Amino acid sequence: MNRLYHVALSPFCRKVRLTLAEKKIEVELVEERYWEQGPDFLRRNPAGKVPVMKMEGRTLSESQAICEYLEETVPTPPLMPRDPEGRYEVRRLCAWFDDKFNQEVTTKIMGERVWKKVMKQGYPDSKNVKSGLSKIKFHLDYMGWLLDQRRWLAGDMMTLADFTAAAHLSCLDYISDVDWDRSSNVKDWYAKIKSRPAFRSLLADQMSGLPPAPQYAELDF
Template identity: 75%
Template sequence: MNRLYHFPLSPFSRKVRLTLAEKKIEVELVEERYWEQSQEFLRRNPAGKVPILRMDGRFLPDSLAICEYLEETVPDPALLPGKAEARHEVRRLVAWFDGKFNDEVTSKLLGERVFRKLMSTGYPDSTRVKEGAKAIKFHLDYMAWLLEQRRWLAGDVMTLADFAAASHLSCLDYISDVDWDRSEAVRDWYAKIKSRPAFRSLLADQVSGFPPSRQYADLDF
């Protein structure tokens, strides 16, 4: 059995989970408190990060590298388009959400509200929370601008870019930190991707001490 070492509110783990589910690859989920940096965990990935996929007898770290590996080994359904220009746009947006969005929004909202308590590193930094709450407005507006021109974030078909964005937003929606009324286009996009069978396991996630928001698992949010 394939095995994914993950944490439920890790957007990077969620991107891989969505990719696995969309490609109908069965996997056993193993929750990993990666911040504890156990020796066994570090043997699997010296970088000390989740996710790690155990597949084909190997430990595969790094969310984007895992998704690219799955795309190459299980190409159907495709999550990267065929043309080089279109593939670049997908990769650009994946980097945007896993880099810029994560640094400016996820790490500040989820990091301060949830992970500080989980990791026992003190109280939330209100300045960082305010910065994250301000930055998410810019990112939602950028997504709205993209979706005014396209059916999905990177073009006319759903791609890994949509999974990257939805992974971060779903983590934030878990703690009710997304203003879905800001953009009808973004709300409709999220409702569409949230309704996919691949999303079902994410909507069942529970983190001890942090109950999900009222609308988190509601498809008609």
């Protein structure tokens, strides 16, 4: 059995979970509270972070590398287009969300409001939260602009770029920090992706001591 060591509200783990579920690859989820871990976890992944996947005797890490590997080995359904230009656009947007959005928004808001609490590292710094809440507007507008021209974020098909963006936004939505009224394009896009069977496991997530916001699992939000 394949095994994914993960944390419920990690966008990087969620991106891999969505990809696995969409491709119907069965996997056992193992919660990895890596901040409490010792040498066992570091032996599994010297980078010291999640996700880590055990698959057919191999240990895989780095979410984008894992997703591209899954795309190459289990090509159906495809989550990347075939043409190099389309593939470039998917990868550019994956990097946009995993790098820029993550630094400007996810780590600022989730880092302060969730991880500090879970990891017992003190109280949220409201300056960071404010900065994240201000920056997310720019990103939602950018997504809205993309979706003005395209059915999905990277083009006419649903791709890893949509899963990457949805992975980050769904974590923020768990604590009700996404203003879905800002862009009807983005809201419609999220409603489409949220209603996929691949999303179900994410919507069932519960962090102990931190219940999800009421609309989190609602398909009509």
